Amino acid sequence: MVERTSTAQGVNGRVVVAERPDDIRNVVLVGHSGSGKTTLVEALAVAAGAVPRAGRVEDGTCVSDYDDIEQRQHRSVQLSVVPMGWERLKVNLLDTPGYADFVGELRAGLRAADAALFILSAAAGVEGVSGATLALWEECAQVGMPRAIVLTHLDTARADFEDMTETCREILGGGRSESMLPLHLPVYGPKAADGHRQVTGLIDLLTEHVYDYSTGERTETPVSAEQRAQMEEARGRLIEGIIAESEDETLMDRYLSGEEIDLTTLVADLEKAVARGSFHPVLIAAPPPEGARQGLGTVEILDLIARGFPTPAEHSVFATGSGGKSSAVACDPSAPLAAEVIRTASDPYVGRLSLVRVFSGTLHADDTVHVCGHGPADTGNHDADERVGGVSAPFGKQQRPLPQAIAGDIVCVSKLTRAETGDTLSAKDCPLIIEPWAMPDPLLPVAISAHSKADEDKLSQGLSRLVAEDPTVRLEQNPDTHQLVLWCLGEAHREVALERLRSRFGVQVDVIEHKVALRETFATTASAKGRHVKQSGGHGQYAICEIEVAPLPEGSGIEFVDKVVGGVVPRQFIPSVEKGVRAQALRGVAAGYPLVDVRVTLFDGKAHSVDSSDAAFQMAGALALREAAGSARISLLEPISAVRVVVADEYVGPVLGDLSSRRGRVLGTEPAGLGRTMIRAEVPELELSRYAVDLRSLAHGAATFTRAYARHEAMPAQLAESIRKSAN
Template sequence: MGDKSNEHPGAAGRAPTAGRPSSVRNVVLVGHSGSGKTTLVEALALTAGALTRAGRVEDGGTVSDYDEIEHRQQRSVQLSLVPLEWGGCKINLLDTPGYADFVGELRAGLRAADAALFVVSAAQEAEAVPGSTRAMWEECAAVGMPRAIVVTHLETARTGFDELTRVCGGIFGGADPDAVLPLYLPVYGAEGPDGHAPVTGLTGLLTRKIYDYSSGAREVLAPDPGRLPLIDGARDRLIEGIIAESEDETLMERYLDGAEIDERTLVDDLEKAVARGVFHPVLAAAPAADGARQGLGTVELLELITRGFPTPLERRAPEVTTPRGSARPRPSCDPGGPLVAEVVKTASDPYVGRLSLVRVFSGTLRPDETVHVSGHGLTDRGHEDHDVDERIGALSAPFGKRQRILDSCIAGDLACVAKLSHAETGDTLSATDDPLLMRPWTMPDPLLPLAVEAHSTSDEDKLSQGLARLAAEDPTMRLEQNPATRQVVLWCLGEAHMNVALERLRNRYGVQVDVVPHKVSLRETFGEPASGRGRLVKQSGGHGQFAICEIEVEPLPVGSGVEFVDRVVGGAVPRQFIPAVEKGVRAQAARGVAAGHPLVDVRVTLVDGKSHSVDSSDGAFQTAGALALREASGQARIELLEPVATVEVVVPDEYVGPVMSDLSGRRGRVVGTDQAGTGRTVVRAEVPEIEIGRYAIDLRSVSHGTGRFSRSYARHEAMPAQVADRIRESAAAEVMA
């Protein structure tokens, strides 16, 4: 934001360390997939001296070489930390995935950061800022997190910088578009043969100077006098935007009276407004050209981070309690205070084992000390709660695949911790004599089911361990052992999330699995009254088997379960055998009578039977009871009951029609709509669960990535006859196979 020398104060070859919380800046990069976040991180690392040339760390590899899947797919799939040094500050850059399936990684980054850089690509259409980016802006706004906007891909721009800034002001500024304004304007060079003019530098609106990058290093030049009117027009608007957010109420009066506001005052007020999260500057950035050591706008961006973004001292820590739920004061960012830290990411490294990325909120974390690990309350997703003491291993600062050893990690800083075998993402680390638990951040609910089976007998032994390790790394996954369908189901956020899970099982944990169709929990019931007779008469020499029972079956209202009634008179079935008949009936009901699904909502009445003084037994009457129920089912219409979910879909108003039409096509019943803030609507519907197995994917298509939904079980109800017939045919074909 002001003039700095061209010499970068970074240091390659050693791990950046923080001397005090005031010298730390934790910044998360947010943006859609392909917006250029990882490239921007590498450009900043090059300018800060952490890279020897574009994209390369000094010992080989790149800062994005953290996960083998990322390397193959050429996109980020998990949160990664890149620490830099600039201007006497340690900057922790948290690079997050841009794809919606990995929003859990993004929210972990928000938890660990104190400010956010929203990366927007000029290579897209002006109005096409993705809905996921807008949603994350709103989340940051709700907690008052400072934000700035970085425009990338100006070299292939489909949208001009001025137009994109205007669009960002309308989208992100809301009622106050002047809260989103550029600090610098691009300087364009001569047009090439393709008619495109490259961006060669930036014009500082507050300083009225040109920062030229055309030589490969930043040079400060005086502006062309012919550009001054353009500069002054944008500068006046910027000054008005800064003054409008100034804490000095006299500044606006002085400005309106024609007083010249000095540059130092404007810069100070700008930095305060950015740190308070009420003003959001727009900057442009681009990677360094071949042979250059500074990318366009990287120095300006590092200056904004170190001078305009808040320190950890200015952040309010999350609420804490004891593991038993007693409230405790929020921790203060004091390196000498009691230890309170949180695991924001868990990963497995092929060389050092499990690594936990930890944000320290209070105290100082040191290697080889014993800490208390408190669980995070996500047992419904297959994550165990923890309440144990554990000795940690080495502390390190990551850079690509390399880990650089740290002596300690103070309050406000981040580090990787080795050998935390029990701790999972979201767990709290605290002192052993004063265990604490931080309030967990909100995780999205995984709504895409992935049913898997071990490929071979050798894989069966490794499957449970592999799935458990997957769940430990990613709290957005939910592991389910469904007793009704006897399937192992991994619930994911989307198709990309699902594919990454499968690849990690195969390549990281050595487990080969087969993906099988996901089954919903169907049930059966009688559609009309019926009767049945169970007869077991066997004589094979010596002691035989004899049991005859007659039953009547009638349907009951939904939710009634299975009732058994004894109406035998005259001792036709001896009293001691009646419980055996009931046991046989209930066992057969659990197995189903038509398509192998549990029988529910019926009353089974035992009305008559016969016994033998020698050959009758409990086992014989259990079998007869089951046979009687099966015979009754052959004389009645058996209905399949399917689970119905209550679904709530939140979408922008323009997509309400397509969403309602899509739900109707899934046999859904729309039961109402409500407004959900400006320009958004909640659509409530009841939809059979069998129809929404892939709705997490399909909704993105229908709503262009702007919709989200939740679901909850409502009840079981009768399935249409034609759908039930298809289910029965499929079940019969599976048995034949």
């Protein structure tokens, strides 16, 4: 933002070590898929001297998107941290996936960071700013996280700098033009035949300098008359915006009276407003030319991070101690340790690696720490002391050893075999648990089975490691369908989860059709006789029972009533009849689904003094129930989910129509604030298997939903008949 005299640290791979929390900046990059986050991270790493060429460390691998899956799929699927030095500071850049399926990694990055850069492609226009990007912007606003905007892809034919900045003000800034203004204007080269205009430099509106980046090195050039006229209006708006956010209430009056406000005051007020999260500057970025050192805008972005973004001491988290009292954690290297596992991964050489944000205290290699997790599902493995292995700085696939990690830093820790993502690391004599961050609920079911016997032996361990690494994957052993189900956030998330099982944990699985827990019930009353009589020499089998089956209200289960008189069925065999009836009810009587909500009344039967037995009457009871089903109308019951959809107002109509097409019953709508509407509906679970994917497509990422089991109810006769035919 102003002229610099300091040089970058960590040049050519040297480890950057921070001695104080004030020397650290943790910045997360947020943006839609394809906006250029990873490209920008690599360009900043080159500009800071952290790597010698575009995003490559000494072994030739990338500093971000280095994972094998990311390399094959050509997209970010996990959070990565790239540390670098700038102006005697350590800057940790957190590169997050832009695809909605990996929002869990994004939320982890938001938790670990103290400020955010929103990377928006000018070529995407309104679509790049609305939807999920707007939701994340508002989420950061709720916690007061400072934010800046970086515009990329300004060299495309349809990109327009003025239109894009205005779009950002309207959508993200809520129309408050004074709180979201550009610090620079682009300088364009001549237009090419295909309509592209290369951005070759920047006009700094505060210093009134023009910088040329066309050679890959930032050089100052003279200001032309055209450029001075271009910057005049924009500079005036920027100065007024800065003054409006200034803590000096007299500054605006002085400015309006014609007083010239000095540059030092403007820059200081700008930096304070950015750090408070009340002013959101708009910057410009483009990758460097092949083999060059500085990409367009990289120096300006690093300067903003160093001078305008807050230190870790300004990021508060709350932790609960052994006494049950919650309090803010102090960012003090000499305080008791309080750290959080942000991400968990497996390395083929060092085993489990935990990416850790240290909020308080100092973490040393070989320290013994207390590991604690969340929720009633936690076992002893989430509440135990464990010895830390090495502490290192992540840099692509490399791990660069560190002697320690102070409060505010982000490091990798090895050999924490019990710690999972979201767990707290604290001093063993002062155990703490940090309040967890919100994670999205996975709503796309994927039923799996082991591919072979060898895979079956490794499946349990592989799944447990997968769930430990990725808390947005939920594992379920469905008690009704007996299927093993992975719940994921979307199709891309599913593919990555299955690929990790195969490539990292050596487990091959098959995806099978996901079953919904249907049930059966009697819609009418019916009577039947169960006759099991066999004679084949010696003792035979003899049992006859007569029953009546009547429907009951929902939730009644199976009710068995004994109305036998005269001892026609001996008392010792009546429980046998009930056992046979209940066993057959579990197997179903029409399509193989459990029978529920009926009263079975035993009112008559016959027995033989020699040939009757427990097994014979069990068989007779089962036969009687099947016979009764043959003369009654059987209803198939399907589970109904209570669904709540929160959607941007402009997509309410399409979402309501889609819910109706899924046999849903809309119960009502109500405002959800910030241009959103909440829709309440009841939808059959059979229609929700792919709803997580379809809703995202329908509302362009501007909708979320929750589901909860409500009840079972009879499905339409035509659909029930189709299911019965396929089952038989």
